[in-house]
Amino acid sequence: MSLQIKVDLNNLPASATANAPEYKEAAGLILTDEALAFVEKLHTNFAARRNELLAAREETRKKDAAAGTIDFLPETADVRAGDWKVAEAPEKLRDRRVEITGPATPAKMAINALNSGAKVWLADLEDAAAPNWANQITAQANLYNAARKNLSFHDPNNGKDYELREDAPLATVVVRPRGWHLPEKHITVNGEDGVGAFLDFGLHFFHNAAHLHENGDGPFYYLPKMEHYLEARLWDDVFTFAEKELGLPHGIVRATVLIETIPAAFQMDEILYELRDHAAGLNAGRWDYLFSIIKHFRDAGGDFALPDRADVSMTAPFMRAYTELLVQTCHKRGAFAMGGMAAFIPNRREPEITKNAFEKVRADKTREANDGFDGSWVAHPDLVEICQEVFDSVLGDKPNQLDKQRPDVNVTAADLLNVSSAEGSVTDEGLRLNLYVAVAYMAVWLSGNGAVAIHNLMEDAATAEISRSQVWQQVHSGATTAEGTKITAEHVQKVLAEEVERLRGEVNDAERFEKYYEPAAKIVSTMITGEDKDFHTFLTLPAYDIVVARELGDA
Numbered sequence: 001m002s003l004q005i006k007v008d009l010n011n012l013p014a015s016a017t018a019n020a021p022e023y024k025e026a027a028g029l030i031l032t033d034e035a036l037a038f039v040e041k042l043h044t045n046f047a048a049r050r051n052e053l054l055a056a057r058e059e060t061r062k063k064d065a066a067a068g069t070i071d072f073l074p075e076t077a078d079v080r081a082g083d084w085k086v087a088e089a090p091e092k093l094r095d096r097r098v099e100i101t102g103p104a105t106p107a108k109m110a111i112n113a114l115n116s117g118a119k120v121w122l123a124d125l126e127d128a129a130a131p132n133w134a135n136q137i138t139a140q141a142n143l144y145n146a147a148r149k150n151l152s153f154h155d156p157n158n159g160k161d162y163e164l165r166e167d168a169p170l171a172t173v174v175v176r177p178r179g180w181h182l183p184e185k186h187i188t189v190n191g192e193d194g195v196g197a198f199l200d201f202g203l204h205f206f207h208n209a210a211h212l213h214e215n216g217d218g219p220f221y222y223l224p225k226m227e228h229y230l231e232a233r234l235w236d237d238v239f240t241f242a243e244k245e246l247g248l249p250h251g252i253v254r255a256t257v258l259i260e261t262i263p264a265a266f267q268m269d270e271i272l273y274e275l276r277d278h279a280a281g282l283n284a285g286r287w288d289y290l291f292s293i294i295k296h297f298r299d300a301g302g303d304f305a306l307p308d309r310a311d312v313s314m315t316a317p318f319m320r321a322y323t324e325l326l327v328q329t330c331h332k333r334g335a336f337a338m339g340g341m342a343a344f345i346p347n348r349r350e351p352e353i354t355k356n357a358f359e360k361v362r363a364d365k366t367r368e369a370n371d372g373f374d375g376s377w378v379a380h381p382d383l384v385e386i387c388q389e390v391f392d393s394v395l396g397d398k399p400n401q402l403d404k405q406r407p408d409v410n411v412t413a414a415d416l417l418n419v420s421s422a423e424g425s426v427t428d429e430g431l432r433l434n435l436y437v438a439v440a441y442m443a444v445w446l447s448g449n450g451a452v453a454i455h456n457l458m459e460d461a462a463t464a465e466i467s468r469s470q471v472w473q474q475v476h477s478g479a480t481t482a483e484g485t486k487i488t489a490e491h492v493q494k495v496l497a498e499e500v501e502r503l504r505g506e507v508n509d510a511e512r513f514e515k516y517y518e519p520a521a522k523i524v525s526t527m528i529t530g531e532d533k534d535f536h537t538f539l540t541l542p543a544y545d546i547v548v549a550r551e552l553g554d555a
C-alpha cells in the first residue's frame with residue numbers, strides 16, 4: 001500500500017498516550033487495511049485537483065484585491081438564471097431547526113450532543129477540532145459507535161458515566177471534515193502528505209455509509225471554507241466516486257455547504273448546482289466569512305477595514321445582505337438555509353452571564369427564523385431549548401420553511417462588499433483583546449482542544465483567525481485607534497508582550513505555559529509582524545506543524 005502511517009504505534013505520541021486505552025481501541029477499529037486503502041484511492045484520484053484548486057485561490061484573491069471588488073461570474077450566468085432544484089431532502093434532514101455543534105472527541109462531548117434534544121449534531125472535525133492524531137482517530141471511533149447507537153463513556157475527571165438516551169430521539173449526525181487547505185501529515189500517500197479532508201471523509205464514509213444509509217441516518221456532511229464552485233465540483237466527484245466504490249446508490253450523501261468565504265458568497269447558486277444530487281443546503285458561517293473578508297481584501301485599502309470584532313454584528317448591512325441572499329438562493333433551489341453561531345456561551349455557575357447569553361442568542365435566532373432560515377446552530381446544550389422555541393414559534397407545525405420564497409430580496413455585489421457600513425471603531429481595548437484571544441486560543445489548540453470559552457464567548461479556529469488577521473490588516477494599513485494610537489508593528493509587539501504576561505499569570509503553571517502559550521505567542525507574533533511581512537493563509541497551518549513535529553518526535 002502506498003499509504004503509510006507515520007505514527008509509530010509502538011511509541012505513541014503524547015496525544016495518544018494521554019488516552020491510551022481509548023486510542024488503542026479506536027485505532028484497531030478505524031485504521032483497518034481496507035479503510036486505509038479507500039483513503040489512499042481518494043488521494044490518488046483527487047489530490048492533484050485539490051492542490052490545483054488551492055493554488056488557484058491566491059491568484060483569484062490577488063485579482064480581486066487589486067480591483068477592490070468581486071462580481072458574480074459571467075461564465076455561470078446560465079446556472080443562476082436556470083430553473084433547477086437540488087435533490088429532495090431525506091426524512092432525517094427535513095427538520096433541522098436546532099443544530100448543536102461540537103468536537104467529536106472525547107466521547108462525552110459526542111454523547112452530550114446526541115442527547116441534547118437538538119435535531120442535528122454537527123460533529124466537528126474542523127473549526128472546533130484540534131487535529132492531533134489521537135483526536136482524529138478517537139473522533140472517528142466515536143462516530144462509528146454513534147452510527148451504531150452504541151456509545152458510552154466514563155469520565156474519570158468527574159466520575160460520571162455517559163450513555164445515549166433512550167427516552168427521546170438522538171440528534172442526526174452531520175460530520176464536518178476538514179477544509180481543503182488542511183494537510184494530514186501523520187500519513188503519506190506515494191510519499192506526499194495526506195489530505196485532511198480525504199482522511200476525515202474517507203474513514204467516516206468507508207466505515208459508516210452503508211450502515212447509516214440502511215437506517216435512513218445518513219451519510220450526511222457539512223463542507224467548510226470553499227472558495228469556488230470548482231471546489232464543490234471536486235467534492236461532488238469525491239462523493240460519486242465513494243458511492244460507486246462501495247456499491248452504494250448515487251446521491252445517498254447529502255452535504256450542506258458553509259458559505260463562509262467572500263468569493264463563495266458570489267457563487268451560492270453555482271455551488272448548489274455542482275452538488276445538486278448531493279446537496280442539502282447552505283449555512284451562513286459568519287465567523288469564517290468575516291475572516292475571509294479581511295483576508296481577501298487585506299491589502300485593498302480602507303474600504304475593507306472593519307471596526308473591533310465585537311462591534312461587527314449580523315445586523316451590519318453587509319452581513320445582512322449575505323444572509324438574505326443565502327436564504328433567497330437556498331429556497332429558490334429547494335435547499336435548506338441554515339443559520340450560524342452566536343458566540344455567547346452560558347455559564348452554569350454564573351446566572352448573569354447565562355441570562356445575557358440567552359438574550360443574545362434568542363435575538364440572533366429570532367432574526368434568522370423571521371428571515372426564512374430553516375434552523376440554526378447552537379454551541380452549547382443549554383442553548384438548544386431557546387433555539388427550539390424560537391423556530392417552533394415561526395415554523396408552527398411545519399418541519400421547515402422551504403416554501404418561504406424571498407422575491408423581495410435584491411442583493412447586489414456592492415451590498416455584499418459594503419464592509420464600511422459596519423458601525424463601530426477600532427479601539428485600544430479591541431486590539432488588546434484580539435491579541436489575547438489569538439494567543440489564548442492557539443495555546444488551547446496546541447494542547448489538543450479546538451474550542452474554548454474565553455470571556456464567555458465561544459472561540460474556535462474561525463474566531464481566532466478574525467482576531468489575528470484583523471491586527472495584521474491594522475498594522476499593514478497603518479490604522480489608528482479611536483484613542484489615537486498608531487497601530488505599528490512595534491506597538492503590537494508591546495501590547496502582545498503585556499497580554500502574554502497576563503496569560504502567564506492566569507495560567508499559573510510554568511510547564512504548561514512554556515509548552516503551549518510560548519509557541520502560541522510566537523506564532524501570533526510572527527504571523528502579524530514577522531519578518532516575511534506576508535500574510536499566512538491559515539493560523540492553524542504553522543500550529544499544525546508544531547503538533548505534528550511533537551507527535552512524530554521531530555521536536
Ligand SMILES: CC(=O)SCCNC(=O)CCNC(=O)[C@H](O)C(C)(C)COP(=O)(O)OP(=O)(O)OC[C@H]1O[C@@H](n2cnc3c(N)ncnc32)[C@H](O)[C@@H]1OP(=O)(O)O
Nearest residue numbers: 101102109112113127128287341379380451452453458462
Ligand atoms: C465558527 C464555528 O464553526 S462554530 C462551530 C464550531 N464550534 C463549536 O462547535 C464549539 C462548541 N462548543 C464547545 O465546544 C463548548 O461549548 C465550549 C468549549 C465553548 C464550552 O465548553 P465548556 O467550557 O465545557 O462548557 P460547560 O462547562 O458549560 O459545559 C457544560 C456541559 O455541557 C457539555 N457541552 C458544552 N458544550 C457542548 C457541545 N457543544 N456539545 C456537547 N456537549 C457540550 C460539556 O461537555 C459539559 O458536560 P458535563 O457537564 O457532562 O461535563
Ligand SMILES: O=CC(=O)O
Nearest residue numbers: 285286287288462
Ligand atoms: O463555521 C462556521 C463559521 O462561522 O465559521
Ligand SMILES: [Mg+2]
Nearest residue numbers: 127285288462
Ligand atoms: Mg467556519
